[in-house]
Amino acid sequence: MRPPAVNPAVTHMNAVYVNQDRLWDSHMLMAEIGALPKGGSCRLALSRDDKQGRDLFVRWCREAGCTIRIDQMGNIFARRPGVDPSLPPVSTGSHLDTQPHGGKFDGIYGVLAGLEVIRTLNDHDIETSTPFEVIVWTNEEGARFSPPLAGSSVFTHRLPLEQVHDSKTVDGTTVLDDLKTIGYYGDEISSDNHELACFIECHIEQGPILERSEQQVGVVTMIQGARAFTVSVTGVDSHAGTTPLQLRKDALVGAAKMVVRLNEIGLSEDEATRITVGRFDIQPNSTSTIPGSVQFHIDSRHPELNVLKKLEASFRKDLAAIAEEAGLDVIIEPFLSIPPTPFDPDVIETIQQVTENLGYPYRKMLSGAGHDAMNMATITPSGMIFVPCEGGISHNEAESALPEDLAAGANVLLHSLLKLSGTVI
Numbered sequence: 001m002r003p004p005a006v007n008p009a010v011t012h013m014n015a016v017y018v019n020q021d022r023l024w025d026s027h028m029l030m031a032e033i034g035a036l037p038k039g040g041s042c043r044l045a046l047s048r049d050d051k052q053g054r055d056l057f058v059r060w061c062r063e064a065g066c067t068i069r070i071d072q073m074g075n076i077f078a079r080r081p082g083v084d085p086s087l088p089p090v091s092t093g094s095h096l097d098t099q100p101h102g103g104k105f106d107g108i109y110g111v112l113a114g115l116e117v118i119r120t121l122n123d124h125d126i127e128t129s130t131p132f133e134v135i136v137w138t139n140e141e142g143a144r145f146s147p148p149l150a151g152s153s154v155f156t157h158r159l160p161l162e163q164v165h166d167s168k169t170v171d172g173t174t175v176l177d178d179l180k181t182i183g184y185y186g187d188e189i190s191s192d193n194h195e196l197a198c199f200i201e202c203h204i205e206q207g208p209i210l211e212r213s214e215q216q217v218g219v220v221t222m223i224q225g226a227r228a229f230t231v232s233v234t235g236v237d238s239h240a241g242t243t244p245l246q247l248r249k250d251a252l253v254g255a256a257k258m259v260v261r262l263n264e265i266g267l268s269e270d271e272a273t274r275i276t277v278g279r280f281d282i283q284p285n286s287t288s289t290i291p292g293s294v295q296f297h298i299d300s301r302h303p304e305l306n307v308l309k310k311l312e313a314s315f316r317k318d319l320a321a322i323a324e325e326a327g328l329d330v331i332i333e334p335f336l337s338i339p340p341t342p343f344d345p346d347v348i349e350t351i352q353q354v355t356e357n358l359g360y361p362y363r364k365m366l367s368g369a370g371h372d373a374m375n376m377a378t379i380t381p382s383g384m385i386f387v388p389c390e391g392g393i394s395h396n397e398a399e400s401a402l403p404e405d406l407a408a409g410a411n412v413l414l415h416s417l418l419k420l421s422g423t424v425i
């Protein structure tokens with residue numbers, strides 16, 4: 001059995017704990033925005049539902065006494081002042097957007113845990129040495145437009161603002177137009193003049209390790225590397241009734257063989273290897289026409305950069321061979337390349353110490369999924385706190401987490417940020 005989130009045996013932290021019920025209720029209220037029939041939520045980036053979620057968050061933050069700043073990517077920064085307002089804030093946050101069939105906790109937990117930390121500081125009249133900041137990053141999921149992690153990528157200068165502004169959404173609009181439409185095209189320019197002392201992101205694990213080992217907190221040491229590619233396969237559109245099979249240049253048949261080969265390449269590597277084709281577009285997508293062109297995405301991930309490079313070399317060779325044999329053209333273009341990201345040793349150490357002091361069973365672990373903290377680690381000392389989710393299920397309406405686990409992670413966040421801000425309570 002896990003201990004309760006509020007551990008009565010621990011008194012040396014002056015018994016400052018987050019309010020578990022309030023944190024839970026905030027999740028349930030936010031989940032009503034974009035609610036889906038099977039219990040999940042759909043708030044695609046820059047959609048009307050995303051706007052509503054943002055509006056609610058901003059209202060809650062203002063009620064908690066925060067000032068709000070919005071940058072040109074629509075990233076939201078809610079700041080609670082510290083004793084010295086000129087010092088860079090300790091910061092936390094995550095994302096409000098979801099997958100099309102998203103759950104109630106992915107991303108939003110990191111945002112609401114940050115808000116709960118601020119509400120808790122207010123409850124106890126705690127003046128912190130530095131300001132505290134809660135950040136909402138735009139389009140972490142990449143479901144409505146590419147690339148994912150867009151807001152934090154622009155903030156950390158990993159992607160040019162104009163390039164993301166010009167990206168087309170699945171609805172045919174541009175990101176810049178949508179930012180203006182929902183009223184979140186702010187005036188702050190990227191991270192210029194926006195220094196941060198550190199960044200910690202709370203997140204559900206999205207995997208089964210913590211639950212299986214009955215541990216309540218994951219102290220995340222690194223995020224594995226990720227590379228994504230667009231593959232364009234070109235053949236020739238022709239009539240499904242008149243063109244003999246032997247004479248076709250069927251882009252879909254070729255692309256299907258490529259998908260199978262990608263899976264084989266992944267299976268031939270070690271168990272940490274991930275290769276996925278999750279997006280697939282056929283043209284002209286008409287019953288009686290042999291598909292002349294197909295585009296799909298490859299998502300590859302591994303903790304080691306050299307394995308990622310080896311994977312790319314081997315699928316480039318094999319996909320070219322499949323295309324040549326079928327008389328097709330293939331172009332493979334990278335659109336995302338994030339090296340494995342180690343987190344800051346001092347931030348990891350702080351999170352680990354705080355978790356031990358609070359008495360939560362924990363483990364050190366790596367993150368299989370990408371998160372905004374991965375970008376933040378390139379500009380400020382960063383780390384992550386994981387909590388279990390039921391069955392390790394995420395990106396699914398059935399995604400579920402326990403109130404006491406969410407509170408445990410938020411307590412670790414609260415005391416880690418207090419320590420990193422140099423505040424003694």
Ligand SMILES: [Zn+2]
Binds near residue numbers: 095106140203
């Ligand atoms: Zn997430």
